[in-house]
């Protein structure tokens with residue numbers, strides 16, 4: 001579980017309906033301006049209507065030994081991304097602890113709950129998916145967070161999440177569509 005998103009840099013293939021150009025700047029080495037155990041800093045740049053928007057992503061590893069990084073990662077954040085593994089229920093349960101830790105430092109950031117590895121999750125029996133979907137939706141509601149199921153390896157909903165944050169931040173007239181169909185990448189708010 002991470003406090004800020006880490007996504008594979010497989011960003012060139014945008015969803016067909018996305019017109020914004022989303023890409024990482026520089027190669028892997030250049031992105032990691034700051035790196036220490038459990039904390040990884042990355043940049044992501046979005047172009048929206050000719051304007052360039054640069055996000056700094058402070059990625060905290062989801063292990064209790066890295067709790068000390070929570071304040072620095074959260075303090076000035078405009079959004080906090082809580083990531084859990086859709087194929088591992090305990091990672092969802094752990095989100096509550098991370099939510100409380102993060103909220104302590106920042107109560108105004110946009111909360112986003114992200115279920116990762118949707119590609120693997122989609123292979124599970126639908127009843128099992130249904131259980132996780134309901135649980136994740138309940139958590140998202142409790143956190144007043146927007147919920148996205150995503151896959152970094154298959155580039156599902158990754159760009160949409162950043163687009164969503166950007167639209168919210170700048171009050172742009174773009175909204176995500178809810179998707180509550182079990183078996184599909186869920187989006188709920």
Ligand SMILES: Nc1nc2c(ncn2[C@@H]2O[C@H](COP(=O)(O)OP(=O)(O)OP(=O)(O)O)[C@@H](O)[C@H]2O)c(=O)[nH]1
Nearest residue numbers: 001002006061062063117118119120151152153154
């Ligand atoms: N199938 C699948 N595997 C993924 C996906 N994203 C990440 N993984 C794999 O999941 C494992 C863990 O990925 P990480 O990105 O290190 O997970 P993390 O949450 O950042 O881990 P910590 O920083 O230790 O909290 C790696 O083996 C990745 O290759 C995905 O979208 N689909």
Ligand SMILES: [Mg+2]
Nearest residue numbers: 002006060061
């Ligand atoms: Mg990590």
